[in-house]
Amino acid sequence: MATNARLPRLAPAPPRSIVRSLLLTLPIAVWSLLMFFHPGTHTDPKSRIAAAMTALFMTALFFMMMRTGKTYRWRRWFFVTLGILFPVGFIYNMVIARGTMGIPIEEMIAGRTPFCFMPIPLLILPAALTKTLVFPGSILSSGRGIAAMVGLWLAITLVLGKGWCAYACFFGGIEEGMAAVPSRAKIRKIDPRWRYGPWAVLLAMVLLSLALFEPAYCMWLCPFKAVSEYVAARNTVGLVQNGIFVLLFAALVITLPLLTRKRTQCSFFCPFGAFQSLFNKISIFEVKIDQTRCKSCTVCQTACPNMSLSKESIARGETLLTCMKCGACVDACPRQAAVWHIKGTELAWKPERARLMFLYSAWALAVMFGGSIIAQGLVTILHFLA
Amino acid sequence: MTLRAKLGYTAAALTMLVALLTPFLLMGIFSKGFAALGLHVDEMYSGGPKVRTVQNGAYSIAIHRPVYPHMLQNEKPFVQLDWSPVSALPAHVSDLVDVDGDGQPDIRVSFDVPNNPKAPLHVNVEPLNPRYEAMRNAGKEKYSRLIVRVDDAILVRVPLANP
Numbered sequence: 001m002a003t004n005a006r007l008p009r010l011a012p013a014p015p016r017s018i019v020r021s022l023l024l025t026l027p028i029a030v031w032s033l034l035m036f037f038h039p040g041t042h043t044d045p046k047s048r049i050a051a052a053m054t055a056l057f058m059t060a061l062f063f064m065m066m067r068t069g070k071t072y073r074w075r076r077w078f079f080v081t082l083g084i085l086f087p088v089g090f091i092y093n094m095v096i097a098r099g100t101m102g103i104p105i106e107e108m109i110a111g112r113t114p115f116c117f118m119p120i121p122l123l124i125l126p127a128a129l130t131k132t133l134v135f136p137g138s139i140l141s142s143g144r145g146i147a148a149m150v151g152l153w154l155a156i157t158l159v160l161g162k163g164w165c166a167y168a169c170f171f172g173g174i175e176e177g178m179a180a181v182p183s184r185a186k187i188r189k190i191d192p193r194w195r196y197g198p199w200a201v202l203l204a205m206v207l208l209s210l211a212l213f214e215p216a217y218c219m220w221l222c223p224f225k226a227v228s229e230y231v232a233a234r235n236t237v238g239l240v241q242n243g244i245f246v247l248l249f250a251a252l253v254i255t256l257p258l259l260t261r262k263r264t265q266c267s268f269f270c271p272f273g274a275f276q277s278l279f280n281k282i283s284i285f286e287v288k289i290d291q292t293r294c295k296s297c298t299v300c301q302t303a304c305p306n307m308s309l310s311k312e313s314i315a316r317g318e319t320l321l322t323c324m325k326c327g328a329c330v331d332a333c334p335r336q337a338a339v340w341h342i343k344g345t346e347l348a349w350k351p352e353r354a355r356l357m358f359l360y361s362a363w364a365l366a367v368m369f370g371g372s373i374i375a376q377g378l379v380t381i382l383h384f385l386a
Numbered sequence: 387m388t389l390r391a392k393l394g395y396t397a398a399a400l401t402m403l404v405a406l407l408t409p410f411l412l413m414g415i416f417s418k419g420f421a422a423l424g425l426h427v428d429e430m431y432s433g434g435p436k437v438r439t440v441q442n443g444a445y446s447i448a449i450h451r452p453v454y455p456h457m458l459q460n461e462k463p464f465v466q467l468d469w470s471p472v473s474a475l476p477a478h479v480s481d482l483v484d485v486d487g488d489g490q491p492d493i494r495v496s497f498d499v500p501n502n503p504k505a506p507l508h509v510n511v512e513p514l515n516p517r518y519e520a521m522r523n524a525g526k527e528k529y530s531r532l533i534v535r536v537d538d539a540i541l542v543r544v545p546l547a548n549p
Binding site: 031035105106108109110111126127130131132133134135136137138139140145146147148150151152154155156158159210211212213214234235283284285342343344345346349354357358360361362364365368 | 388390391393394395397398399401402404405406408409412413414415416417418419420421423424425426427428429430431432433455456457458459460526527529532534535536537541
């Protein structure tokens with residue numbers, strides 16, 4: 001497979017000077033302060049400490065991105081932290097509010113089911129045909145309403161496209177963390193046809209949601225119900241649903257990432273990820289392969305956690321539609337052939353400028369959205385420590 | 387620099403602007419725009435709009451419009467009735483309810499109101515009009531056949547008989 005050991009490796013770019021890296025980090029530091037310390041927030045010391053820790057963490061990671069020129073390596077710290085701390089804060093709040101992670105039918109009828117982004121593609125057809133949202137939540141409710149999440153998703157999607165899955169998704173970090181555990185993949189040959197899995201699940205779930213008038217993925221297949229909230233098991237059907245959630249979580253989020261070093265839930269299963277891929281078409285930022293430098297060593301293909309590169313796509317100088325702009329291929333390429341790119345511009349011309357423009361946009365949103373979730377998780381931990 | 391490249395950089399700069407405006411402006415605009423689309427949550431969850439309220443001493447009974455399932459939804463049509471406030475309800479409720487507003491009672495609904503708000507509820511519904519189905523000691527089996535406490539109200543959903 002990878003024969004990069006014999007390839008002439010281009011000398012990596014020297015690290016930026018500390019002063020220049022600090023100057024480049026300054027806007028993100030100011031943004032972090034603005035996001036975490038705007039007037040009216042933090043009434044108690046624990047949330048102030050959590051906000052300060054998060055602001056420092058996000059700023060430090062951005063500084064390291066600027067200093068080392070590596071993206072994926074430092075983004076992963078953020079993303080795994082987000083994936084671990086989201087359930088911590090979320091489950092704690094659920095248990096405080098209702099005493100259980102299970103959603104009782106009363107909460108669904110009251111429209112108090114928190115709305116995450118996963119069902120968004122499932123709502124479109126029923127909403128278009130009948131003006132009905134097939135979700136037991138509220139359209140307008142503070143913070144967790146459907147409108148708030150849709151507004152946030154739309155804004156982030158305009159900026160990042162499929163980059164949502166690498167800078168905003170609060171579920172993917174768990175499997176990215178699992179995929180980072182082994183030094184080598186036990187399963188290296190994966191049939192490329194598995195890439196169609198998310199599209200098949202998306203199609204099935206969209207049609208099923210329309211037919212059953214319920215968010216079918218949330219009711220039956222979402223592996224992350226195991227670490228967030230699930231349908232309260234009040235009968236055999238509920239027990240089966242919860243069994244499926246736990247099995248899918250154990251297989252797709254824990255076991256397979258450990259064996260393959262890939263984000264297998266995202267690569268083979270996630271219907272939201274497939275849907276989100278469509279928005280890469282409108283995103284101005286992308287990753288390209290510079291054919292003048294590429295020696296087809298496929299190191300980038302091996303490094304990609306989402307199976308978004310194939311030999312054919314590399315030969316075309318492109319990533320696949322599912323590329324989430326995590327930067328793993330750019331970091332891994334020994335010849336700097338994988339580059340950040342702004343559509344319409346010349347490929348080899350100042351890729352670092354494209355990277356900076358993308359990273360400022362992506363990190364600003366990561367601080368705003370993911371950062372607030374990390375801070376919430378830290379508040380929960382500080383609460384227990386105290 | 388070509389025109390395409392200039393347009394590309396302009397779009398990239400605008401994208402950065404979008405990112406910066408997201409928390410202050412765009413998120414709110416998009417959320418309000420979505421809310422203004424006139425969509426509503428499926429009535430199987432929300433119970434449908436209230437059409438009448440009947441005062442019964444210190445408490446009232448709100449009667450909702452009947453809800454009919456969509457396509458393959460595995461539920462029966464039902465009508466939702468809300469008793470509120472819970473604090474004004476007697477220990478045992480047994481009310482005749484004119485659901486369709488024709489001046490004749492359609493069902494008799496009976497349930498106990500435990501002091502503990504988390505205690506399970508059970509309801510009996512005796513139909514006086516064949517349009518409604520009977521319920522015997524029902525809890526919260528399905529969306530179309532249940533009794534639950536939500537905030538300061540007790541909600542009963544009575545299934546409608548097949549026409």
